[in-house]
Amino acid sequence: MRLLATQQSGAGTMRGGAFPQHSVRRIRPSRLVIHAFLLLLSFLFLAPLILMISASFSSETAISQYGYSLFPRSFTMAAYQYILQDPSQILTAYGVTVTVTLIGTCAGVLIMALLAYPLSRKDFFLRKPLSFYVFFTLLFNGGLVPLYILVTHYLQLQDTLAALILPYLVMPWYVLLLRTYFAALPRELIDAAKIDGAGEWRIFFRIVVPLSRPALATVALFCALVFWNDWYLALLFINNSNLVPLQYLLYQISTDITVLQTSSQAFGVQVPALSAQMAIAVLAVGPITLAFLLVQKYFVSGITLGGVKGD
Amino acid sequence: MEYERPAFPPSPKPAGVIEQRTPEHHETSSPPVASQSTSSCDVQEAGQPKLQQKHPKQRRKGWHWKQNSTLVSMAIPGLLTLFIFAYLPMFGIIIAFKDYRASQGILGSAWVGFQNFFYLFQTDDARRIVFNTLFMNALFIVTVLVASLGIALLLQEARQSNTWLARFYQSTLFFPYLFSYVIINYFVFALLNTSNGLVNHLLMGLGMHTINWYASPQYWPVILTLVNLWKNAGFWSIVYLAGIIAINPEYYEAASLDGATTWQKIWYITLPMLKPLIIINVLLSIGRIFYADFGLFYQVPRNVPQLFPTTDVIDTYVYRTLTALGDVGMSSAAGAFQAIVGFVLVLGSNWLVRRTDPERALF
Numbered sequence: 001m002r003l004l005a006t007q008q009s010g011a012g013t014m015r016g017g018a019f020p021q022h023s024v025r026r027i028r029p030s031r032l033v034i035h036a037f038l039l040l041l042s043f044l045f046l047a048p049l050i051l052m053i054s055a056s057f058s059s060e061t062a063i064s065q066y067g068y069s070l071f072p073r074s075f076t077m078a079a080y081q082y083i084l085q086d087p088s089q090i091l092t093a094y095g096v097t098v099t100v101t102l103i104g105t106c107a108g109v110l111i112m113a114l115l116a117y118p119l120s121r122k123d124f125f126l127r128k129p130l131s132f133y134v135f136f137t138l139l140f141n142g143g144l145v146p147l148y149i150l151v152t153h154y155l156q157l158q159d160t161l162a163a164l165i166l167p168y169l170v171m172p173w174y175v176l177l178l179r180t181y182f183a184a185l186p187r188e189l190i191d192a193a194k195i196d197g198a199g200e201w202r203i204f205f206r207i208v209v210p211l212s213r214p215a216l217a218t219v220a221l222f223c224a225l226v227f228w229n230d231w232y233l234a235l236l237f238i239n240n241s242n243l244v245p246l247q248y249l250l251y252q253i254s255t256d257i258t259v260l261q262t263s264s265q266a267f268g269v270q271v272p273a274l275s276a277q278m279a280i281a282v283l284a285v286g287p288i289t290l291a292f293l294l295v296q297k298y299f300v301s302g303i304t305l306g307g308v309k310g311d
Numbered sequence: 312m313e314y315e316r317p318a319f320p321p322s323p324k325p326a327g328v329i330e331q332r333t334p335e336h337h338e339t340s341s342p343p344v345a346s347q348s349t350s351s352c353d354v355q356e357a358g359q360p361k362l363q364q365k366h367p368k369q370r371r372k373g374w375h376w377k378q379n380s381t382l383v384s385m386a387i388p389g390l391l392t393l394f395i396f397a398y399l400p401m402f403g404i405i406i407a408f409k410d411y412r413a414s415q416g417i418l419g420s421a422w423v424g425f426q427n428f429f430y431l432f433q434t435d436d437a438r439r440i441v442f443n444t445l446f447m448n449a450l451f452i453v454t455v456l457v458a459s460l461g462i463a464l465l466l467q468e469a470r471q472s473n474t475w476l477a478r479f480y481q482s483t484l485f486f487p488y489l490f491s492y493v494i495i496n497y498f499v500f501a502l503l504n505t506s507n508g509l510v511n512h513l514l515m516g517l518g519m520h521t522i523n524w525y526a527s528p529q530y531w532p533v534i535l536t537l538v539n540l541w542k543n544a545g546f547w548s549i550v551y552l553a554g555i556i557a558i559n560p561e562y563y564e565a566a567s568l569d570g571a572t573t574w575q576k577i578w579y580i581t582l583p584m585l586k587p588l589i590i591i592n593v594l595l596s597i598g599r600i601f602y603a604d605f606g607l608f609y610q611v612p613r614n615v616p617q618l619f620p621t622t623d624v625i626d627t628y629v630y631r632t633l634t635a636l637g638d639v640g641m642s643s644a645a646g647a648f649q650a651i652v653g654f655v656l657v658l659g660s661n662w663l664v665r666r667t668d669p670e671r672a673l674f
Contacts, residue, residue, distance in 0.1 A: 135674065137393055232605065278497065281497045
């Protein structure tokens with residue numbers, strides 16, 4: 001902060017406000033310091049990722065001799081060869097994660113939007129009580145033990161894909177967010193459609209959904225992130241190795257590389273444990289990194305997408 | 312209410328509400344946000360304010376019911392999911408007051424009153440997990456607030472000289488938010504691992520003693536704070552940057568005319584204008600102070616028992632006693648304690664929010 005204070009005081013030409021088009025052409029030294037600092041900070045934020053990628057391309061001996069480093073001392077693909085030799089386990093985990101993410105996101109967004117829409121309608125006679133019903137789950141929850149007993153003892157969902165999807169299907173925060181968004185759509189459109197004889201379902205799918213594409217996309221993105229990154233439900237409910245999602249497989253590998261049943265173990269070949277762990281981690285973050293680069297503006301807009309009220 | 316462009320005095324919009332002026336939010340953003348729509352509503356119906364409320368009642372009753380029943384049927388899948396996965400577990404809190412036997416089910420098990428709670432609070436664990444949860448969350452609230460505000464202010468300065476670079480910083484700083492704690496555990500392990508970790512190799516290079524990080528609990532409050540900052544600071548700096556961008560530039564213009572320095576503008580304009588947003592966010596985090604981030608506290612310390620003195624929190628304790636020890640009584644007592652105290656804190660903090668700024672209160 002002290003850096004900012006060093007700026008010259010006669011900053012009459014400079015605007016502190018939000019006008020990027022007024023950008024100052026001459027670069028002040030203090031500005032350079034700010035940029036240098038942010039650049040360094042950005043590097044620090046990316047460093048762990050670089051460390052991971054570098055380790056995945058390092059040889060096992062280099063890691064155990066020199067430790068992890070930001071640049072591989074000797075470039076090798078051995079770790080990837082090792083884990084991709086018999087990729088069936090990783091592919092299964094990938095399959096589980098992709099299935100869960102796809103089903104969970106599509107079903108979740110549909111169900112949440114269908115729930116949010118009636119709550120956004122001022123003429124819906126159950127709007128207030130049902131909004132509170134959704135909202136209350138944000139304030140109070142039963143915690144882990146009742147959920148665990150419910151899913152394993154009463155619903156008998158352990159070792160099913162449903163156990164990885166259903167608990168996260170309806171996220172109250174996003175329901176209320178969608179409700180706020182729907183409520184702001186012009187009422188005249190809905191009334192006009194009604195006069196033309198359109199039913200509620202038709203209005204929802206033909207008018208509300210197309211007009212709310214940005215909000216739905218953002219909610220879908222955050223839902224997909226939740227499902228893609230989830231290991232918690234698997235930790236609680238999954239024992240069957242065919243239903244292990246990617247993140248949970250990574251968790252298992254982080255403590256014990258031999259969880260990965262590749263053929264080389266049978267021949268007693270030395271396991272490149274340290275680099276192989278990192279290689280799998282790279283394979284797991286790859287898609288999410290790509291997705292982020294493509295749709296990052298939706299993430300940013302999602303964070304600032306309006307407040308949530310529970311009245 | 313609010314107008315599109317207040318003349319004077321300009322009132323800042325609550326951040327979180329998208330500002331149309333910002334170029335990066337322009338295409339993606341959603342102009343019809345709640346506050347704007349209500350304001351336009353008010354303008355239109357200023358003359359006849361009661362009309363909208365009477366609206367449905369003027370319709371014929373049969374039509375009203377049929378239309379509403381369609382709306383109910385739309386909501387049913389979501390309501391049902393919430394009932395099963397949110398409301399049923401709420402009733403499950405009674406497990407804490409029972410001697411749960413799987414064979415007898417929840418309802419069939421015998422009531423034992425507060426016995427489970429007595430057992431829980433007789434142990435040293437109770438003091439430790441409550442202290443760690445509160446202490447670590449307090450650390451997180453303060454550090455994330457300071458760091459994200461600082462980053463937001465720097466980003467705002469950077470935006471004025473190079474928008475493209477500013478956007479690059481913003482994306483990079485947000486990036487760690489995308490990683491699960493499993494992946495973050497890999498990062499932290501690569502840094503702190505005793506024999507191969509980058510930090511210990513750096514320490515050796517500097518001629519210092521290496522540290523066995525995963526056996527030294529005293530360092531972990533700092534490590535976890537840094538990890539939490541790394542993951543969440545970018546997210547919150549976007550929130551605060553949106554708040555800064557929403558401040559009317561006329562304030563800054565007036566200040567510039569009076570010869571204010573950048574530092575003075577930050578101190579006398581930006582921070583006071585952000586104050587409501589900051590207060591709300593802090594109060595809401597205080598409302599959640601009894602809930603720890605399970606992923607952070609379970610994955611990053613790798614569940615190492617030597618680290619429990621500083622890293623064991625209510626959430627990890629509940630999980631461990633339930634799954635490793637199979638002690639449903641203790642575990643559900645800790646969970647119920649957390650749920651009830653947490654609920655009281657949320658209500659309390661919301662009450663405070665409503666007193667400072669009713670618009671921003673949750674309910």
